[in-house]
Amino acid sequence: MPKNKVNPAVGGGVGVGVGGGGGWLDSAERTGADLHLELPVGGSRRAALAEALRAAVRDGRLPSGARLPPYRSLAADLGLARNTVADAYAELVAEGWLTARQGSGTRVAERAAPPAPVRRPRPAGAAPAGPVHDLVPGQPDAGSFPRAGWLSAARRALNEAPNEAFGPGDPRGRIELRRALADYLGRARGVRTDPDRIVVSAGFGHALRLLYGGGVLTGPLAVEAYGLSFHRELLDRAGVPHVPLPIDERGADTTALARLPRVRQVLLTAAHQFPTGGPLHRERRSAAVAWARAGGGLILEDDYDGEFRYDRQPIGSLQGLDPERVVHMGSVSKSLSPALRLGWIVLPEDLVDAVLDAKGEREAWVSVPDQLTLAEFIASGGYDRHVRRMRQRYRGRRDRLTAVLAARAPHVSVSGVAAGLHAVLTLPAGTEAVAVAAARAHGVAVEPLSSFRHPAATQVARDGLVIGYATPPDHAYPAALDALCEALASVAG
Structure with missing residues (x-):
């Protein structure tokens, strides 16, 4: 038996590597791809192979249009008789799992996609299921890599x-x-x-x-x-x-x-x-x-x-x-x-x-x-060059944040913006929890300042939000600021 092959008669998973002659997919003929097949111990080898191929199609490991190797190659790799593989292929063609055409080989048949899950409409006024706008600090703009x-x-x-x-x-x-x-x-x-x-x-x-x-x-x-x-x-x-x-x-x-x-x-x-x-x-x-x-x-x-x-x-x-x-x-x-x-x-x-x-x-x-x-x-x-470019971009983000807050949330003071990728919004005393809940209701992910406070700290605590203005992509930033300002309106005065 070739090195690194598993005899299906012993059971367990069978890794099939096909390189050189034959192949799984058009690209696999060049790269030598592997396919893991689970063949149970005992029983009919043809039935076991057919079911293993069905499972590979069902779970997407063999997508529609994927080309299967010639049955002679697969039989050699699995240590099976050629007729066993040929019969398994014929069975799956008859069932509509595979197609076989002259000159095109044996391929996975086109199959209808499973129905999309039904999404229930969200009740009016209910909070979004998850944050739409990410203003959590600590992340650069991933799209600017x-x-x-x-x-x-x-x-x-x-x-x-x-x-x-x-x-x-x-x-x-x-x-x-x-x-x-x-x-x-x-x-x-x-x-x-x-x-x-x-x-x-x-x-x-x-x-x-x-x-x-x-x-x-x-x-x-x-x-x-x-x-x-x-x-x-x-x-x-x-x-x-x-x-x-x-x-x-x-x-x-x-x-x-x-x-x-x-x-x-x-x-x-x-x-x-x-x-x-x-x-x-x-x-x-x-x-x-x-x-x-x-x-x-x-x-x-x-x-x-x-x-x-x-x-x-x-x-x-x-x-x-x-x-x-x-x-x-x-x-x-x-x-x-x-x-x-x-x-x-x-x-x-x-x-x-x-x-x-x-x-x-x-x-x-x-x-x-x-x-x-x-x-x-x-x-x-x-x-x-990248740092200089991002310094200019983040400065523009910072400037837009401070301008929007000055115009729409003048009751909030902004600090810590001479450098870095985040700002601290100082809130009226006793309003931090309200602001976080309002932000969540408007689909905005933010961090309360209190979450960064050492549990043994004795100095007077501040109410505030820590806003990461580098995180959203450029196209989403205006909407994120708009949602943030709507949330901050709940703590005005």
């Missing part, structure tokens, strides 16, 4: 990649990407590093897992009073205690670190606080670095959307103030796409080996072709 530029970079990168790039590799990540990142981060974000101190990750969450889940660092950890609950949950799963730092218009109050004697690490979104939106004031940046130097502390910097600024000069990284006391982490989730799962950790020299040990087996490493493509995309200038 630079497909042509990424494809060109991928072709160049793969054509020029050495053969060893497709071997086991380096747990740090590909040297081409680490070199490109060292250059880009130094030029655009003020990071001071070299390729040997960069470890490629699958994003910020993966970086945090390596540092804490991998045992490189232990808590307790100071975090901002408003931030992503996902990060807090990740720390909880790793058994890391975390305590909140108050947030105001100057960002996190890093002077409070001196009053937390057990804390030796702090996590900050210094360039653009998430979600409240302001940058960390220069005095508080200096205070954080001084605290780390004085007590052997460590600053974890989440640079999640540092490229997107509109009304201010670029704010450099905290890492540039002290590379040995700051771990700088970033990704392309906001600038390109969260689907790429590509990020980086810029480490103090004494943490590199520990992080590499925590990274462990190759299954946790990022795809090498994606790393090579990003390296080429950065080195060729494609990444810079």
Whole structure:
């Protein structure tokens, strides 16, 4: 029996691969496609094959018009007699499952599509079944992914990649990407590093897992009073205690670190606080670095959307103030796409080996072709061009949001819009829940500001909504803003 074939007499699924002569579909004749057939144990082989083919047609694995292999080829692959396959084909032709024409071979017959499910009309005034307009923060415009530029970079990168790039590799990540990142981060974000101190990750969450889940660092950890609950949950799963730092218009109050004697690490979104939106004031940046130097502390910097600024000069990284006391982490989730799962950790020299040990087996490493493509995309200038283009587009989105709200919802104040991909709408006290319910009723998905609040935070809570203005496609954005304003009318005054 040929290698990797399953004898149907033994039962179980039978994988059929046909390449070279014969084939399943016209394209499959060139590629050697497989079809999985479930042939039960025992009984008539002809009946079993016929039923397996019926099932493949019913569930869509063999669509209308699909060409079946000649019965001699299928008989050889399945270890059946030719007459058995020929009889099964004839039975299915007679039943109308297959057609057989001279010169065209045996194909799946055209079959009527199953009836569409009956949709009951929604009662007048009822809320939509799901959100029509997505204004949840944290996502870029998926339709703006630079497909042509990424494809060109991928072709160049793969054509020029050495053969060893497709071997086991380096747990740090590909040297081409680490070199490109060292250059880009130094030029655009003020990071001071070299390729040997960069470890490629699958994003910020993966970086945090390596540092804490991998045992490189232990808590307790100071975090901002408003931030992503996902990060807090990740720390909880790793058994890391975390305590909140108050947030105001100057960002996190890093002077409070001196009053937390057990804390030796702090996590900050210094360039653009998430979600409240302001940058960390220069005095508080200096205070954080001084605290780390004085007590052997460590600053974890989440640079999640540092490229997107509109009304201010670029704010450099905290890492540039002290590379040995700051771990700088970033990704392309906001600038390109969260689907790429590509990020980086810029480490103090004494943490590199520990992080590499925590990274462990190759299954946790990022795809090498994606790393090579990003390296080429950065080195060729494609990444810079894309960021500049999206900066202009998102600025236009931001401007439209603020103009529409000023005209139609003047009772709502807008903040945190000098940079980034989201805005905070401050609501009248006690109206947040009403606003969220009204948004849902108008088909708008939004996030309440309270959902980002640390459960142990003691500062006075604010009522508000966090609006992601980058998420909707261009054609849907005006309707999303219109629905949002209609919802906000319910909390006027």
